[in-house]
Amino acid sequence: MNSTHAENAAQFLADEPRANWHDETLWIVRQKRDKAAANIPEWERLRQQASAIKDEVLANLDVYLEQFEAAAIKNGATVFWAADAAEFNQIMLNIIRRHKAKNIVKSKSMLTEECGLNRFLQSQGVEVVDTDLGERIIQFRHEAPSHIVLPAIHLKRQEIGETFHEKLGTEAGNSDPTYLTRAARKHLREKFLAAEIAITGVNFAVAETGSVVVCTNEGNADMGVQSAPVQIHCMGLEKILPRQTDLGVFTRLLARNATGQAVTSYTSHYMQPKPEGAMYIVIVDNGRSARLANPKYIQSLKCIRCGGCMNTCPVYRRSGGHSYGYVIPGPIGSILAPHTHHYPDLPFASSLCGSCSNVCPVKIEIHEQLYHWRQDLMQHRQTSWLKRMAMKATGIALSGNRRYNTLGAVARWAVAHLPRKLLYLPVNTWGVGRELPQAPQQSFKAWYKTNNPSKKQTS
Amino acid sequence: MKQYRIGLFIPCYIDMFYPQVGIATLELLQKLGQEVVYPDKQTCCGQPLANSGAEKEAIATYKHFVAQFRGFDYIVTPSGSCAYHVRHHFDILEQTDDVRQVRENTFELCEFLTDILQVEDLKIKFPHRVGLHQSCHGLRGLKLASASELIEQRYSKLRRLLEKAEGIELIELDRPDECCGFGGTFSIFEPDVSVKMGRDRIADHERHHAEYITSYDMSCLMHMEGIIRRQGKAIKVIHVAEILNRNSL
Structure with missing residues (x-):
């Protein structure tokens, strides 16, 4: 997308009733988050603790990554390292070819979106089926996710009804959520049963145990991993937690801050391959170690991808995820995007109200980071x-x-x-x-x- | 009440377009027995530049500010946003004694009244329905009130000063502290989102039948007033200093 956030936002706002609906829908999620957080009296201390753990991880990332790799290998997993998106995609293709797999399912992973995995595999004649319901919907529609937790939040159920009618043969004009979900479930069941390889993202990787943890609400990661002989877990190298006991801090924060649930419906710990199966873990850098080396912006690597900053952002709610043009929209996307070459307008797509920093479960000072990016972009003549x-x-x-x-x-x-x-x-x-x-x-x-x-x- | 020597800092847009807010601030502080000096060569805190990414270009303005305001017991301003900027973003200057003192001693008016002068009741009469706009930099930056995102004890310095006013009815909002969309130069670089945010904010106050929207930041009110006038709405904006100065002290 070459147009600026301001131009895209103007377009989004041209349909005001729809913009209002988008704003209201996400505000409800924010309110649910407030309620869930308020049920934890030690909420603010928990955020502080999570932030401190992440700081510790980033300060010792090399040690924890090697510890994780050694433990994972000992568990029977195969570990790959990818320096960038191209290498990651090639590693994935090689694994798929090695297992001569045709039927591949994938649960939600923003990393694979970041690396353009689906597009790359498609160009190599490999089809991947996204099994998260929202992801499947946008995959049918050839769209990008507009939110990292709620990828199809920009769509109304009538539009999903139309898409399912076209792709899955549901009744024309029927947009009953239960009816549509059942149709999706039936469709995805066939995909799960036929799956030869299951790809997942990773929410947390525990250094001391070598296990990866995947949080979903639909159980789709488990459906894939349990039915396919081969499982591939893709993670950014910042996903490490030192100890198993650290996990509780993050699982308490993640779902509450993301959707207002006490915990995600499924929190799955994957440790070793199934008998006769294979387990791969692909650890991806793709710009992260460069960010790690930059003390000014290192804290963006603490992000656990809860999407809370999007739900609370008054600009995001009124401009939609696609207006940002970067794979991760909203406040956190605007500080994760590689600004010096692309997306120079994103740090300016904020009123600097600071609500994002206040909801962030790992206390990233998102609005201050935006402020600093503005200075850098101006100094590097990336503004007009x-x-x-x-x-x-x-x-x-x-x-x-x-x-x-x-x-x-x-x-x-x-x-x-x-x-x-x-x-x-x-x-x-x-x-x-x-x-x-x-x-x-x-x-x-x-x-x-x-x-x-x-x-x-x-x- | 203790008496201090106060440097009155009137932000640029208030000086240029809303002198009545500056006058109300000055009169109020004088009525409270303070020695108020207005350094008359003052200009701006430099925030419009820095928020646009031009922090370097703002340094000369920062230095000018420090030169005008050094040596006072306190620097008081009717703006949460400007006070926040001085306190928080003058960190790029060399931290001389003057710079440090200016940063530490700069206060937004309401917090100066509640925290330093410890004013309890200003004996105001303001028989109107009033909505509070807790502007973001004052709210989340200076912590003038508890922000809705944080799980903490609820408080608001603005509310505390106003709730004792005779006849006042402080309304509750659906979204207690959503940004109005002013955001400095955000308002001109992202005009569509900015205006939409402002319209939504005003609508929340209207839904709860506010006659006035008040705030410790005239910049947010300038933005909302611009929308109100464009749309011919009845609701009015008023800086909190203008309410607080209607006292009978």
Whole structure:
């Protein structure tokens, strides 16, 4: 997508009733989260603890990764390391070819989205069926997820009914959720039963045990892994937790913060291959170690992909996940995206209200990170020339009393005297839906000079 | 009540467009027996630049600010956002004694009244239905109130100052602290989302029959007022200093 977030958002907002529905739907999720969090009196301490564990992991990642690898191998798994998306995709293709597999199912994994795995495998003649219901819906529609936990949240059930009618032969015009879910279940059951390889994402990888933990609400990761002889777990290298006992901190936070559930319906621990089966774990870097080496932005690697920042973000709710153009939308996506080359407008797609930082279960200061990215993008000339010049000029104007006073006088004069047509030219984007402030008789400074109330002071 | 020597910091847009807010702040502090000095060469805290990514371009403005405001017991401003910026984002300056003192001693008006002067009852009469807009930087940055996301004891310095006013009815909102969408230059670089956020915020106040929306930040109110006037709505905005200054002290 080449258009900017602002342009995409304007398009999203053109259908206001739909935008309102999107906002309301996600606000309900936020409210559920508030309720679930409030049921844990030690919630804020839990966040602090999770944040500290993640800090410890990032500070010793090399050690924990090797510990994890050794334990996983001892358990009977095969571990691969991928430096980037291309290597990851190739490793996946090689495994699939080695097992001569035709029927492949995959549960939700943002990492595979990030690496474009489906697209790559398709180009090699390999079809992968996404088994998360939301993912399957958008796969049918050839769309990207608009949310990392609720990938089809941008769709209304009527649209899903139409898609299922076309792809699964459900009754035309029937969008009853139970009816549609049953149709999906029947369709996916066939896929599970035929599966030769099951691919999953990884929520947590425990260094001391070598096990991977996958959290789902639909049990689709288990359905795949239990029926296919071969299982592949794909993880970003930051998914490590040191100890089994750390898990409880995160499983308590994850579902509550994501959807307001006390715990995900399924929390599955995979440790070793099935008899006659094979278990692969693919650990992916794809820019993470570079981020790890950058102390200013390292904290974005603490993210556990709960999506809480999206649900609370007033901008996300009113612009939709697709408006960001990056695989992970919303506040966290805007600090995870590789800005220096792409997506230079994303750090500006925020009012810096800070709600994201307050809900973040691992206490990433998301809005402060956005603020810092803005500085870097400006310094690296990734913003428009016009904007940079305007900022330079404003900087000069605001740093001196006389220049500043002149600026104020001109602004007041313009608002008071310029014809409306001129004041509200399209270049004045303030005027899109707002009136400019009315010009007072004089500035506070001028009032103070003439009235100088310090003379009347009691002191 | 203790008396302090206060440097009055009037943010740029208040100086330029809302002098009545500056006047109310000044008068209120004087009525409370404070020695208030307005350094008349002051300009701006530099936030409009820094929030746009031009922190480097703002340094000269930061330095000018520190030069104007050094040496006061406190620097008080009718803006949570500007106070937050000075306290939090002047960290890129060399931390001289002046810079440190200016940062530490800069207070938003409401928190200065509740935390430093420990004002309990200002004896105000304001017989209206009022909605509180807890602007984000004051709320989450300065912690002027408990934010709805955090699981903590509920409080609000703004509410505490207003709830004793005679005749006032403070309304409850469906979304107690959602951002209004001003966001500094966000309002002009993302105008559509910004305006939509503002419209939704105003609608929440209207649903609960507020006559006034009040806040410790005129910038949010300027944005909402712009929408209210464009749409010809009846609801009004008023800076909290203008309410608090209607006291009978």
